[in-house]
Amino acid sequence: MSQTMKAQRTPDRHLVHCLRCHKPQECISVHLARVCMRSSTPEERAAEVQSAKASSKGWVRYGRNWDYNVICKLIPDRCSQANLVNELLRRGFFVANQPSETDAEAPSPTRVVPSGPTQKFFLFGIAALKDCQTILRVAKPEINRMCQDLEMGRKLGHRESTMYRYYCEATLVFAHMLRPIAVESLTDSDWLDRFEHSGRVVIGVGRGTDTNTLLALTQWEEACLQVYFSKIRPGNICHEKPCNAFFLVSSGEAVSSVSRDLKCLHDLHKLPHFTSQDVRRAVGIAAQKLTEPQRQAVQFYLDRGARDVGPQDAVDAAVLLDSLCVTRLKMSSSEENDLDLSVEEVIITRINCFEKFAVAQISDLQQKQKNLEESMNDKMPSDMAAVKADLSALRSRVEAQGQQIGEIKRILEEKATSGPSHSEVQRKRSAPSPDWTPEQKRSRSEDLDQILQPFWPEKSDARERLSERQQAFFNYMMDQLKVKDRRDLQCNAKRVQCEGVSRGVWEEDWAPEDIKTSFQKHKLPHFTSQDVRRAVGIAAQKLTEPQRQAVQFYLDRGARDVGPQDAVDAAVLLDSLCVNSSDDDHQSFAELATAGGSSSLPTARKDFSAFVTSFPISLDGQPPSKKQRVKYGFPEDRTFYDKWRVSQYAQRREYLLEHFKVHKPSTGKLSRLIRQEGWKSNYPKPEEIQRLWKPSPSNLAIESDEAIMKCLSEQTWTGLAIKDFGAKQGRGVVATRPFLKGEIVCDYHGKVIPASVGKEMMRDLGDQAGYLFFFKAGQRDLCVDAQTFPCTCHPNSDTFGRLINHSAKMPNLKPFYCSVKLSGVKTDVILFKALSDIPVDTQLKFDYGVRRTSFRGEGLNLEWLDE
Ligand SMILES: C[S@@+](CC[C@H](N)C(=O)[O-])C[C@H]1O[C@@H](n2cnc3c(N)ncnc32)[C@H](O)[C@@H]1O
Known part of the structure; x- marks a missing residue:
């Protein structure tokens, strides 16, 4: 993402609109406490914060934030500005940075919003044709798959077949502008009477009545509807109640409300709501781009709801409608030059796509590395060599990728300052790059190649082989598929291929090997911690006790807090283990069996953990x-x-x-x-x-809170101080400012280690104070080690979490787990939330979750645990 785009978006992201004073606020909780809800209770304020955030999120999602300064730039006339702002507010938009009343001239009530630029400006507020078509685009890959399944004879479940029906209805309404009521009246005989005309399949709807509605379907649409007609509809036909409607619900009756079906489809895909009227209006607006006769043809078709039109009119109108829908041009036509993408658009799409890849890949790799490091101590001897190889390969890959991404970001930033911004590119859509010379275009493409090259080296050859349309298709698919992880990548490769073939983007026999390779390249062998849990013991049998401890020390710390000599010693020992382990796996099992007192190998293996070692669960x-x-x-x-x-x-x-x-x-x-x-x-x-x-304690909310994220990474929590509470309790943490109920106070900072390692550390502690926090993250048992102090990441600062004392009966903090991305790496963190309002000078306490009877044995007699 370019720096410019970031800079443009960031301020908006954090604005929350106060539902009381209707003004955007940077910190809603503080605003409510100080201004709008001064006399309310903290609970009421917390509830209000939630509703305001939910409301703002909804608005932001639909792009309804406006900046008054932008409005001023677009419309110089002050009166029009004021009218426009009023109109936006009336329609429920946000307008940030509005001038105060004294700054603004009151608009004259007699003045009307002028047409021309202002009217055009309004178009941003209503559904554009592109938005209207989103539903078809978003749902299409899945429908395509269902269509193929149905053709191959697979039966769809009730939910899927209903969804398929929704999609067919949506095609007729959103692509052919048929009124929902006309779709309801489509009958099976209309469908049987379809005929071909000028390369389209024309059907008449409502034949036999006064009206005669014609629409011209593309081959894909016709195939899709035909599959509905022949595979889904027959299953719904109810012979007792004969019904000749084309679309039937599962009880065998005609659908009663296509509009409701369409709404369900929107809900299913979480898309903004718009009605078929919005679509028709948007088409009317989009048609302004056409020549006058063309525009009239579309208008004629729309006005009559496709009634009283001849087959040629229907085909002409359908072709023109197609030409208005950029997406359909990109995706449906088989003629290459129909792909009306400007170079800027291609670049932006590719950069977006690239960013997704880069971020997904690097965090995947980093996570993988972390997992490997964590689980190395449990690894089977036979896997040791492989794990070590994986680990070092991963380390160098993460390093290389980090460098590449840094470099790419730099290039992107340079491009952002020299090239057109994203919004400029968007605005240029209707007139694709008229002001770009061929040299500029070439140079842009070269820039792009340079950007993609380091990330996708194996694609450079393929890139030359792919036509522009194929590239655009590929990028489009990547965008649609929301590639998340390795598993998806593999599965998605197949989908990209199938989709491409079915859309005629590439030939059946042209397997995009390069794409597959790029997906498969990062697939690493699977292993789970269960695969390996008991192998530590096996490996350790081979070493002397001091050697075993040295290796354990090294592994426990993920090679981080060990000195150079320790690292060398441990590496030598690990090497010796790996060499032996590859060929004497059975031997070590036998040894183990004997050591355990069993006489034969099979007997030794008769336990479940040996079973999962042999047959890893994945x-x-x-x-x-x-x-x-x-x-x-x-x-x-x-x-x-x-x-x-x-x-x-x-x-x-x-x-x-x-x-x-x-x-x-x-x-x-x-x-x-x-x-x-x-x-x-x-x-x-x-x-x-x-x-x-x-x-989950909203990771997203935490991640989007810049202040918390900063405190997490820099350990700069405020409003806290360390105080000595005497011999009994030792040090503790007090509040130096009031905290509101629900506020995040600080975290339990330290190094996250496996719980088993933490338990070992605890055993060595005896009755000394412990600074270990055990927790569960999904299926992982982990521990924050704040015993090793100061931590390596903040060697010069005291951290608060570790010094918070315990209270079973009167805690004022509650710890909770969440996983957030810190410097791009997924990190497990424990945060403390205020359980009630905390006044200044109060000692912070949380429930350690253990009692006298359940902690390090009753023998220690730790009475304070029950207080
Ligand atoms: C995580 S440390 C807390 C900081 C500790 N007080 C210090 O001075 O470093 C946990 C230890 O603090 C002491 N502690 C915590 N809560 C206590 C309480 N309510 N009463 C007495 N001692 C407490 C216990 O010794 C415990 O092992």
């Missing part, structure tokens, strides 16, 4: 067959097999829940994800996930 794996189980020395019954499946089921459940942290997913979304993952059995039902779903 999201995508299959449990071993009976033959495999026996071959590896396990009993042939299904006890372990069933346990394996239960664990996989739990993993999958966790994965699905993890996927939807912010919003509760619909069953549709869940089913889609499950399908995408390719799980055929042993997965939780969408309803179960919905039942289990809980809003």
Whole structure:
């Protein structure tokens, strides 16, 4: 993202509109406490903050923020400015930076908003044709897949077939401007009477009555409707109540409200609402671009609701409507020169697409590296060499990518200052790059190649082979597919390929290998912590006790807080382990078996952890067959097999829940994800996930709060001080300013380590004070180590979280877990939230969650734990 775009967006992002005074606020909670809700209770204010935030989020989503200064730039006339602002406010828009009443001249009531630029300006506020077509574009890939499935004889579930019907209806309303009522009256005989005319399939709607509505479908649309007609509709026909309507609901009756169906489709895809009238209005506006006769033809078609038009009129109108919809031109036509993309648009699309890739890839890699480091101590000897290789490959890749991304960002920033801004590009859409010379265009493309080259080296050859249209298609798909992770990438590669073939963007036999390669390149072998949990013991058997401790020390700390000599020693020892482990895996098992007092290998393996070592549980794996189980020395019954499946089921459940942290997913979304993952059995039902779903302490809210993020990374929490409470309690933390209920006070800062490591540290502590915070993040058991103090990241500052004392009965803070991106890396953090309003000079306390009887044994007699 260019610096300019960032700078333009950032201020708006944090504005929350106060629902009381109707003014945008930078800090709504402070504003309410000081101005609009001075005498209300903190609970009432907190509720108001929530509603204001929700409301602002909704508005922002629909792009309804305006800046008065921008309005002034666009419309120099002051009276028109005032009229426009009034009109925007009346329609529920936000206008920031409005002049105070004394600054502004009161608009004369007799003056009207002039036409021309102002009228054009208004167009931004209503649905543009592009928006109206969004629904068709967004839903199309899925419909295309359903269409293929249906053609291959697969039956769709009730939800999917209903969605398919919605889409067919939407095509007729949003692409052919048919009134919903005309769609309702389409009958099967109309459909059977369809005929071809000038390369389109023309159908007449409402034949047999006075009116005769014709519309001209493209081949894709016709195929889509035909599949509805032949595959879905027959399943709904109810013979007792014969109905010849084309669209039937599952009870066999004609659909009663196409408008409602369309609304459902919008809801399903979380798109802004607009009615078929909005679409027609937008078409009328878009038609201004056409020549006069063309415009009249469209108007004629629209005015009559496609009634009384001949087949040629219908085809002409459909072609013209197509030409108005940029997206349809991009995606539906098979003629290359129909792709009316300006160079700027291509560049912007590619940069956007690139950014998504870059960010997804680097954070994926960093996460992978972190996981590897964390789980290395548990790794099977046989995997050690592979893990080490992965780790060093990952490290160098992360480093290289970091450098590349830095470089690319620099280039993007340079481009942002020299090239056109995104909004300028948007405005140029209707007249594609008239002021760009061929040299400029070439230089832009070269810039782009330079940008993409380091990130996508293997694509450079492919880029030359791809036509502009194919490139645009590819980028479009990447944008649509919202590539999130490696798994999606693989699955999406197939979808990109299928979509491309079905849209005629590339030939069936032209496999875009380069795309696949780029997806597969980053696929790394799967392993889970369960794969390896018990291997530590096995590896350690080979070492002397001091050696084992040295390695453990090194691994526990992820090679971070160790001295150079420790690192060298540990590396040498690790190497020795890896060399041995590759060929004596069985040997070590045998040794282990003997060491454990068992006489034979199979007996030693008869426990579930050995079973999962042999057959790692993964999201995508299959449990071993009976033959495999026996071959590896396990009993042939299904006890372990069933346990394996239960664990996989739990993993999958966790994965699905993890996927939807912010919003509760619909069953549709869940089913889609499950399908995408390719799980055929042993997965939780969408309803179960919905039942289990809980809003995670909004990561998003934390991440979007710049102040909190800054305090998290720089440890600059304010309003806190350390105070000595005497011999009994030691030091503690007091508030030096009031905190409101629900406010984030600080975090429990330290290094996040596996809980098992933390427990070991705790064992060594005896009755000394401990600075370890144990928590669960999904299925991971973790611990914040604030024992090792000062931390390496803030060697010169005291951190507060570790010094907060305990209270079981009167805590005023509550810790909660959340995962946020700090400097681009997903990080597990523990934050403290005020449980009630906290006055100045109060000691902060939270419940450590342990009692005298459950903590380090009663023998220590820690009475204060129960206080
Ligand atoms: C995380 S530290 C808190 C800071 C600690 N007071 C200090 O001076 O470093 C936890 C230790 O503080 C002490 N502590 C915490 N809460 C206490 C309380 N309510 N009463 C007495 N001691 C407490 C215990 O020794 C405990 O092991």
